[in-house]
Amino acid sequence: MPDAPEAYRRLAQELREVALLKSCASVLGWDEQTYLPIHGAEHRAQQLAMLSGMAHDRATSPKLAELLSVAETAVPADDSRESASVREARRRFDRATKLPRRLVEELSHCATLSQQAWVGAKKARDFQAFRPWLEKMVALKREEAQAIGGAVPYDALLDEYEPGASSAEIADVFARLRNELVPLVQAIQQSPVKVDTSILTRSYPVPAQREFSRRGATTIGFDFDAGRLDEAAHPFCSGIGPGDCRLTTRYDEHHFPGAFFGTLHEAGHGIYEQGLVKEDFGLPVGDSCSLGIHESQSRMWENLVGRSRPFWDHFFPLARKAFPEALGSASLDEFHTAINDVRPSWIRVEADEVTYNLHIMLRFELERPLIAGDLSPADLPGAWNDAFTNSFGMTPPHDALGCLQDVHWSAGLIGYFPTYSLGNMYAAQFFEQARKDIPDLDEQFRRGEFLALKTWLNRNIHERGMQYRASRLVELVTGKPLSAEPLLRHLKSRFGAIYKI
Numbered sequence: 001m002p003d004a005p006e007a008y009r010r011l012a013q014e015l016r017e018v019a020l021l022k023s024c025a026s027v028l029g030w031d032e033q034t035y036l037p038i039h040g041a042e043h044r045a046q047q048l049a050m051l052s053g054m055a056h057d058r059a060t061s062p063k064l065a066e067l068l069s070v071a072e073t074a075v076p077a078d079d080s081r082e083s084a085s086v087r088e089a090r091r092r093f094d095r096a097t098k099l100p101r102r103l104v105e106e107l108s109h110c111a112t113l114s115q116q117a118w119v120g121a122k123k124a125r126d127f128q129a130f131r132p133w134l135e136k137m138v139a140l141k142r143e144e145a146q147a148i149g150g151a152v153p154y155d156a157l158l159d160e161y162e163p164g165a166s167s168a169e170i171a172d173v174f175a176r177l178r179n180e181l182v183p184l185v186q187a188i189q190q191s192p193v194k195v196d197t198s199i200l201t202r203s204y205p206v207p208a209q210r211e212f213s214r215r216g217a218t219t220i221g222f223d224f225d226a227g228r229l230d231e232a233a234h235p236f237c238s239g240i241g242p243g244d245c246r247l248t249t250r251y252d253e254h255h256f257p258g259a260f261f262g263t264l265h266e267a268g269h270g271i272y273e274q275g276l277v278k279e280d281f282g283l284p285v286g287d288s289c290s291l292g293i294h295e296s297q298s299r300m301w302e303n304l305v306g307r308s309r310p311f312w313d314h315f316f317p318l319a320r321k322a323f324p325e326a327l328g329s330a331s332l333d334e335f336h337t338a339i340n341d342v343r344p345s346w347i348r349v350e351a352d353e354v355t356y357n358l359h360i361m362l363r364f365e366l367e368r369p370l371i372a373g374d375l376s377p378a379d380l381p382g383a384w385n386d387a388f389t390n391s392f393g394m395t396p397p398h399d400a401l402g403c404l405q406d407v408h409w410s411a412g413l414i415g416y417f418p419t420y421s422l423g424n425m426y427a428a429q430f431f432e433q434a435r436k437d438i439p440d441l442d443e444q445f446r447r448g449e450f451l452a453l454k455t456w457l458n459r460n461i462h463e464r465g466m467q468y469r470a471s472r473l474v475e476l477v478t479g480k481p482l483s484a485e486p487l488l489r490h491l492k493s494r495f496g497a498i499y500k501i
Contacts, residue, residue, distance in 0.1 A: 007074035008082050011067045012283055015089060018058045019282030023241045025051040025108075030238045030246050032112060034230045045112035052108035053101050060097045068093055081285040084467040088284035091163065098147050107140050111412045118410035119233050127381050127399040134377045134409060138370055141414050145371055154371045157415035161291040162422065164469050167368060170418050174361050177421070177484050184491060185354055188342045191499040195341040199334055202326035206251045209259045212322045213249060216260060216315070217267035220301055221454040222247070227270055229263065234407035235349065237266040237298075239273035242281050256326070257339055258350060261302050268301035269294060271454060275462025285465035291416060293470050295423020296430060297457065303353050304431045304490065305453070310445035312336050340498055344392040346401040354491055355392070357424060362387045363406075363417040371414060426474060428487035430461070433478045 002010070025048055032044050058064070071086045114133040121130035145153035154167050214229055222245075232248035239245050247266040251259045272294055280286025288294045305311055312319075316335060320327045327335065342352045348359040366383060369375035375383055384403040389395045396402035408416055435441055438452050460477045474482045495501075 002070065002074065004074040004076070004082070007067075007071045008086070011071040011086070011089065014064050014067055016282030018055055021051060021055040021058060025055065026238055026240050030240070032115070033232045033236065034248060038116070041113055041116040045109045048112050049105040049109040053105045056096060056099070056101050056104040060093065064093065079467070081280070081467050085283045085285050088466050092284075095148060098149065099144060100147070103140065103143060103147065107144065107412055110136055110140060111410070114410040114412075115407060118404065118407060122233070122400050122404045125398040125400040125404070127404060130404065130410070131378060134380070137409065137412050138377050141412055142371055142373065154368045154415065157371065158418065161416050161419050162470065163290060164471070165418075170364065170422070173484065174364065174421065177357060178361060180484070180488050181354065181357060184495070185342070187501045188354065188495060188499045191501050193499045195337050196334070197338045197341045199326070199330055199338050200256045201254045204253055204256045204323050204326055206253055208322050209251050209256070212319065213260050213263035215318070217247070217263050217270075219448060220264065220267060220271070220305070220450045222267040222270045223274055226274055235262045235266055237269035237273065239270070242278040245270045245273045261306055262349065264306040265298040265302040268298035271301070271457070272297040272462050275458040276465060277463055280465060285467050287466055289461070289464070289466050289468070289473055290470040291419035292422035292426055293461065293473065295419050296426035297461070299420075299423050300427040300431055304427060305445065305450070307340055307353070308445065309336055310442040313446040314448040337498055340494065342495055342499070344394060346396055347405055354495055357421045358391050360417055360421040362391055367414050367417065425482060425484050425487050426470070428490045429474060429478050429480070429482065431490075432486045
């Protein structure tokens with residue numbers, strides 16, 4: 001039997017080759033969302049399905065099974081990076097072997113065509129045009145959940161994004177969070193302070209937005225020599241591999257926050273991808289810890305940093321120069337208050353910090369019955385509108401502002417949404433600790449200096465990859481288990497000051 005280093009080396013080589021195949025599919029997936037001609041969708045679906053099948057074969061091969069078994073015997077089960085990679089490789093292998101290649105290929109093929117159908121249906125505000133694809137995707141995801149097994153089908157899908165989490169635990173956390181958020185929203189709505197957001201809907205020429213958004217991403221630490229920024233129907237970040245991270249955003253001449261904060265959000269994801277250990281590409285310790293942890297990075301840069309007063313002490317003079325017509329006569333107070341306005345709104349990605357988690361809870365509450373078979377895809381628009389009215393006190397006027405607004409379900413990303421709210425909680429807890437470790441953080445932001453925070457995140461979160469599960473990582477970094485309290489403290493502090501409550 002080979003010794004531990006040799007056993008690990010052999011396993012690592014096989015895992016890297018699987019990852020290379022998947023990264024090829026990632027490039028094609030990025031291109032599909034950005035530059036693929038409409039009539040190329042069917043061919044792209046076939047390409048991605050074939051690559052997914054090939055990667056699945058390699059990821060479930062007898063060779064990998066043998067290498068994994070040898071490594072499990074040879075590598076000590078401890079807190080080392082090697083042990084973590086073996087542990088997580090086993091989890092991935094066991095999950096993958098439960099899925100037949102046919103299903104993997106069908107999911108990939110359907111996702112490509114479904115996303116294209118979603119883009120058209122959203123533009124046309126026509127749910128019925130998307131309905132057949134949603135029905136097929138939900139059926140495939142139900143089949144996937146059944147193949148993986150477990151008492152709760154939804155948990156089988158959730159585990160792909162947040163290993164070890166359960167829907168019951170998340171439902172409990174969300175209930176506690178809602179109990180605090182609803183009174184806060186009500187107090188803000190009853191506040192005598194009324195925020196004028198018209199400043200954000202003036203003319204912000206798209207070319208200037210492109211340049212300013214790129215400048216923001218660069219300043220907080222995204223490396224454009226190892227990445228790029230393009231446009232897509234729904235913003236996303238794709239970490240192709242070492243030295244290649246793709247961001248996307250979307251522009252609206254009369255809505256400044258969408259592109260700029262969307263870019264900061266995706267740049268937060270990108271900084272995480274660029275902070276992973278390059279030499280460990282393909283290994284679990286060279287991959288992100290979980291999607292909740294990934295979201296903590298994007299939401300931190302977008303909101304805790306990007307909407308803070310110190311951030312705009314530096315950036316507002318630059319914004320006035322970039323958009324003289326819109327901001328030339330505006331004050332920093334007007335602008336900062338406007339970007340932190342709190343009010344119920346239709347679109348999740350444009351929602352304020354306080355109401356954002358209510359958008360996530362709504363989706364979580366619909367996904368579970370969709371997978372359990374208690375909610376038919378055909379009934380989704382009505383169920384969405386009823387839930388939205390109950391949570392926000394208003395009913396979407398059409399499905400593009402309702403159940404068609406997100407790309408996730410068309411792509412089969414069911415179980416993904418809860419990670420956004422987990423990410424908000426992780427972000428607030430990490431940021432509290434960063435403030436303790438870097439006491440002059442606000443002063444650095446006012447000077448346009450963000451390297452200290454980026455380096456802190458690199459060292460404490462990014463470089464660790466999947467060495468620890470998310471719950472353990474939070475305790476290691478902050479000394480405490482995950483709690484909603486840091487997020488609630490942040491929200492009450494920031495918005496209590498703005499709305500004088």
